[in-house]
Amino acid sequence: MSVTDAEATGASAQAAPAVLTPRLRLVLVLLLAAQFMLAVDFSILNVALPVIGQGLGFSLAHLQWIATAFALCAAGFTLLFGRIADLFGRRRLFLAGLVVLAAASLGGGLAQSPEALITARVFQGLATAAVTPAGLSLLTTSFPEGPLREKALGLNGALMSAGFTTGAILGGLLTDLLSWRWAFFINVPVALAVLFVTPAVIRESRPDERPRLDLPGAVSVTLGLLSVVLGLTQAGEHGWGSPAALLPLAVGVVLLLVFGAVERKVSAPLVPLGVLGKRSVAWGNVAGLIAFLTETSLVFLLTLYLQEVLGFSPLAAGLSFGVLGIGTVVGGSVAPRVIGRIGSKATLVSGGILQTVFTAALLGLGDHRSSMWLLLIATFAGGVGNMLVIVGFMVTATSGLADHEQGLATGLATMTQQIGITMGTPIMSAVATAAMTGAGAAAVLHGLKTAVAVNAAVVLLGVATSAVFLRGARSSAR
Structure with a gap:
């Protein structure tokens, strides 16, 4: 690029549209549909894993590779693909990733052996690593810094978080009513629809000069x-x-x-150290890592609580998280207005405090179903707080950078998301297991409460890092 970061950012701000045009609305719908589909993929198979294992002959020891094969590729390749999107074209990589996703989903649904299914999950993970940062960078370059970008990122964050919850519910419904194979097949028409419309609506985005990889x-x-x-x-x-x-x-x-x-x-x-040296990028990503780590692992802990302590079925447990999904949608919807009023740093801090308070409130859960009112209220309010942090993180981590660095910035943000989701469950599972000093529901409840307390403490740590290390970082408050 022939302009400096500041000049590029300033030019984008001057050209930023004041309202959503019909074309921008369609761009937003297409990109959000793709991101929601990818978010659903993270959790849609969780409920179906035992059924898949029985149907295809997975041993119990190898069953976890259905999730691991996806997570490895989705997290491991996302930074590389984010940079490739910057160098060779974001729309081109976005479309190529959708083709791979549709083919891999079809292959997974038709799989007749463990090897075929694991191969499909590998390619689904690779497609996710390509489509997510490419889609996010198309979003941030289509909506320059300002209210419209914050609104777009708010909707994106809400749908991604809601997609994680929806995946758990949808996976149970499809497995119970049709077959686990539909958890794969459902991606195909969505991917094809986005693939068909995108070339006519979204312009290619890449630098004038292509540096070496x-x-x-x-x-x-x-x-x-x-x-x-x-x-x-x-x-x-x-x-x-x-x-x-x-x-x-x-x-x-x-x-x-x-x-x-x-x-x-x-x-x-691949990653200019000057970009990583920006406080907004470095500490914004720390806040995002903690947000994804804590909320996704909390869903895991509460799933165990609902099934092992209260005796809910997997489907009923999944449906119980519908309130959390509503909270994330509400949080994503109000986050742009909150950021516009108090700035992204203050939004990170206030959202983290809200999430901390209502995560800690879950320590009041008991072994009777009368505790459900507390769980529903706390997950709703905690979901609002978590989404304020996630949207604040996305705005913070992608602000103050030129368009030619947006693929890198969104690649880093996507990597943060994938690793946070991957880290959360094993960490909190280890904490809960270590605290279970006996057998039965009482021991499980004690272990889960210990992990919930650690979860709340980690959220509070995220609040502290944002308050201290983002001091003086660029804020988007107007």
């Missing part, structure tokens, strides 16, 4: 992220002290250190 950096960061995510998923199954967890985690840390050393030396780094 930092291959050593790409290889080291991708392998490093794959190793870290593998270690985290293995920790959830084998424990944090097991060689299966410690070895890949150690390898991942070494590779990420190598990546940092490479980025200091190459002329066209």
Whole structure:
């Protein structure tokens, strides 16, 4: 690009439309439909895993690879694909990812063996790693900094979080009423519809000059992220002290250190250290990591509470999270107005405090179904707070950067989201299991309450980091 970051950002702001035009509305609908579909994919198979295992002959030990194969690729390749989107065209990568997603979903639905299903999940994960940052960067470059971008990111965040909850509900309904295969098939018509309309509505977005791809950096960061995510998923199954967890985690840390050393030396780094040095990018992503880690793992803990303590069926437990989904939609809807009034940093802090208070309120849950009123109120209000943090994180982590860096910024934000979702469950599962000092519902409840307390403390830590380290960072309040 021939302009500086400040000039590019200023030019975008001057050209920013004041209202949503019909074309921008269609752009928003298309990109949100794709992001919602990808969010649903994260959780739609959770309820169906035992049924899939029985149908295809998965051993109990290998069943977790249905989720792990997806998570590894979705988290490990997202930063690389985010940068590729910047270099070779965001719309081009977005469309290519949708083609792969549709084909992989069709293949997963038709799978007749464990190997075929795992292969389909790998390609679904790769498609997610491509479509998510490309779609987000198309969103941020279509809606320059200001109220419209904040509104678009608010809706995007709300639908992504609601999609995670919807996936759990939809997976149960499809498995009970039709077949687990429909959890795959449902992606195909949505992907094809977005694929068909996108070329006529969304313009290509890429830099005027194409720098060389930092291959050593790409290889080291991708392998490093794959190793870290593998270690985290293995920790959830084998424990944090097991060689299966410690070895890949150690390898991942070494590779990420190598990546940092490479980025200091190459002329066209995959992740320019100047971008990572921006407080808004670095600490905004920390806030986002904590937000995704805590809320998705809280859903896991409450799922165990509903089934193991209160005796709910998987479908009834999934439906109970509908209130949480409503809370995230409300939070995403009001977040742009809150950011416009008090700024993104204050929104991160206030949303985190709200989430902390209502997560801590769940310590009052008991072993009777009369506790449901507390669970529903707390998950609704906590969902609102969590969504304020997520939208605040997205606005903070993508602000103050030129258009040619938006793929990188959204790639980092997407990586943060994927790793947060992946880390949360094994960490909180380990905490809960360690605190279960006996058998029966009482022991389970004690372990879950311990994990909920840790969850609330981690949210509070996120509030503190935002309050302290985002001081002086650029705010979008007007």
